[in-house]
Structure formats: structure tokens, C-alpha cells
Amino acid sequence: MGTKIPEAQNRLFKNMFVCQKCGNKMRSDPQKILKGKVKCRKCDKSQFRILKKK
Numbered sequence: 341m342g343t344k345i346p347e348a349q350n351r352l353f354k355n356m357f358v359c360q361k362c363g364n365k366m367r368s369d370p371q372k373i374l375k376g377k378v379k380c381r382k383c384d385k386s387q388f389r390i391l392k393k394k
């Protein structure tokens with residue numbers, strides 16, 4: 341791959357969450373996630389974990 345740009349990657353993965361039920365990825369406001377206000381579009385659950393690179 342080309343040059344690594346940690347800042348850009350950080351921005352990419354920031355606010356990205358993965359549904360714990362079906363693995364659907366979505367971007368959202370962490371505050372909303374914490375408050376359970378965000379629902380997965382696929383399975384309608386509101387349990388998410390932070391998306392990590394590995």
C-alpha cells in the first residue's frame with residue numbers, strides 16, 4: 341500500500357460502530373450509541389461496539 345496516514349485512518353474509524361448481533365457497520369455519534377438511541381438498520385438492535393482496525 342501507499343503511505344500510511346494515521347490521522348486520516350483515525351478519522352475513518354472514528355464514530356464507526358459494529359452491530360454486535362449481525363456485524364453491520366455504521367457511522368454514528370458515540371453519544372447516541374451510548375444512550376442506545378441508534379438502532380441497527382438490519383436487525384433493529386441497539387448493541388454496538390467500536391470498530392477497530394484489526
Ligand SMILES: [Zn+2]
Nearest residue numbers: 359362380383
Ligand atoms: Zn444488526
